[in-house]
Amino acid sequence: MTFRLAQISDTHLSDRVPGFRANFDLLAEHLRAARPDLVINTGDISLDGADRAEDLAFAREAHEELGLDLLALPGNHDVGDDPLPDCRQPADAERLTRWRAQLGPDTFVRDVPGWRLIGLNTQITATSHPEAEEQMEMLVRALHGTAGRAVAVFMHKPLCQERMEETDSTYWCVQPAPRHRLFNLLLPQRPAFVASGHVHQWRDRGVCQGLRQIWAPSVAFIVGDAWQETAGEKTVGFVEHLLHPDGSFETRVVSLPHLTRHDIGEMPEIYGPQRRLAA
Ligand SMILES: [Fe+2]
Ligand SMILES: [Fe+2]
Secondary structure (H helix, E strand, C coil), X not given: CCEEEEEECCCCECCCCHHHHHHHHHHHHHHHHHCCCEEEECCCCECCCCXXXXXXXXXXXXXXXXXXXXXXXXXXXXXXECCCCCCCCECCHHHHHHHHHHHCCCCEEEEECCEEEEECCCCCCCCCCHHHHHHHHHHHHHHHCCCCCEEEEECCCCCCCCCCCCCCXXXXXXXXXXXXXXXXXXXXXXXXXXXXXXXXXXXXXXXXXXXXXXXXXXXXXXXXXXXXXXXXECCECEEEEEECCCCCEEEEEECCCCCCCEEHHHCXXXXXXXXXXXX
16 A cells, blocks of 8 residues: 655744644645645744744644644754854754654654655754764664665755755755765665755755755745745645555645745744845
8 A cells, every 4th residue: 555645844833923824724624635644744843943832832733633643853943953153043952852842752763564764853963962963873773674665764954955065054954064974874775765844945856966855845935036046946835755565656746726825035024034145
């Protein structure tokens, strides 16, 4: 039997932004009818869980109302971020504890027919938190005990923007040092795909440098062209992965037409004014 997995991402839920909740409710209606075997939220489940436990609780309750099996991974707006020069909310012990209290573990290994699904927390990979090293050890164990299963990896941030050799530390990707470490662990095991969120764009360019990287769009909003380069497709929706027991799979974006394509650049009251791209 094919395992039907719905990857949703960047729901940015809070009682303070009804428009994002409205998009989630429309998605929820679709998912309750489609009844996938599992829902994975690849992070930024909340608007500002990094500073407000209420947002994490609101997001958890909204997801519980789906009545579906759910796994959730943290994003920068949920637990803070790896150290970056202008990082306002570093991922710290308090934030990680708050996530676990509301959403449970920040990583997972789940076996389904013919597949092993591995979830990672990309928000701590460049920190000195003990969980960062424990996560790497967990990944090594998970990759080596698959018993012939195909492997799919889920995370909030993509490994890279275009190429694994990138040396810039940017807001949009895993930092260079942990990226190389993860890439070197993953590549020899040939995962079927690595699926992420965070960029708020849909992208699937097939296998590149030995890895197929799939970007899920946000459920809540896009970042308009004045503020963010286009690297994929700026849509709102979710990703459906059909995992067959023989390790083959199909992936497609589902752009629900009745979702509102909010542009965060036009909503400075939420995260402040976005930085404009150079003309
Ligand atoms: Fe996001
Ligand atoms: Fe994010």
